Amino acid sequence: EAGVAQSPRYKIIEKRQSVAFWCNPISGHATLYWYQQILGQGPKLLIQFQNNGVVDDSQLPKDRFSAERLKGVDSTLKIQPAKLEDSAVYLCASSLVVAEETQYFGPGTRLLVL
Amino acid sequence: QKEVEQNSGPLSVPEGAIASLNCTYSDRGSQSFFWYRQYSGKSPELIMSIYSNGDKEDGRFTAQLNKASQYVSLLIRDSQPSDSATYLCAVRNDYKLSFGAGTTVTVRA
Numbered sequence: 321e322a323g324v325a326q327s328p329r330y331k332i333i334e335k336r337q338s339v340a341f342w343c344n345p346i347s348g349h350a351t352l353y354w355y356q357q358i359l360g361q362g363p364k365l366l367i368q369f370q371n372n373g374v375v376d377d378s379q380l381p382k383d384r385f386s387a388e389r390l391k392g393v394d395s396t397l398k399i400q401p402a403k404l405e406d407s408a409v410y411l412c413a414s415s416l417v418v419a420e421e422t423q424y425f426g427p428g429t430r431l432l433v434l
Numbered sequence: 435q436k437e438v439e440q441n442s443g444p445l446s447v448p449e450g451a452i453a454s455l456n457c458t459y460s461d462r463g464s465q466s467f468f469w470y471r472q473y474s475g476k477s478p479e480l481i482m483s484i485y486s487n488g489d490k491e492d493g494r495f496t497a498q499l500n501k502a503s504q505y506v507s508l509l510i511r512d513s514q515p516s517d518s519a520t521y522l523c524a525v526r527n528d529y530k531l532s533f534g535a536g537t538t539v540t541v542r543a
Contacts, residue, residue: 360535361535361536362438362522362524362533362534362535362536363478363522363533364533365530365531365532368529368530375529376529376530411477411478421466421468421483421526422480422483423480423531425477425478425479426477427476427477428477
């Protein structure tokens with residue numbers, strides 16, 4: 321069974337530029353999560369989708385971050401414009417359903433904002 | 435107050451010893467508790483889950499839960515160099531998973 325795929329793996333941009341990350345969850349997984357992990361901290365949930373609907377986006381900085389999950393499969397997370405403090409690893413995870421206890425994480429995208 | 439707090443590391447233990455990791459959480463209504471292992475530069479992977487008070491053992495790992503004290507712990511017995519990683523405590527409330535900052539464990543050969 322293929323795991324969660326993410327791209328790109330690394331991205332370096334300058335502040336005020338925009339960037340987009342892509343995630344393809346495990347086949348058949350209805351729930352998809354985007355986390356932000358700043359160095360030395362645990363992952364922080366940014367947004368959670370159930371199929372193509374948003375379950376929770378309370379911690380998503382909506383003035384600069386946006387995410388979508390068209391057709392309930394792949395998802396894209398965008399930052400526009402980026403700030404220095406957005407430097408982090410962006411992790412995508414998926415699970416069968418919202419109540420599914422096990423979340424499977426992708427390899428992450430490491431973002432550096434200069 | 436942070437939702438999930440872990441004992442500050444790093445924790446260095448000799449090979450073969452027991453590593454003890456602690457975690458406290460603030461929401462008394464939390465339902466499920468997890469330990470994830472994260473190797474440097476890698477993504478978290480689930481190693482233990484626990485839902486009711488008491489101990490749960492899986493190989494060299496034992497998770498302990500005390501809901502009255504809002505406390506979760508992880509014991510790693512017979513620690514191996516391959517156990518060197520950051521261990522993240524995660525707590526689930528309804529559909530949301532909250533993570534602690536992690537404790538970095540180094541096993542000395």
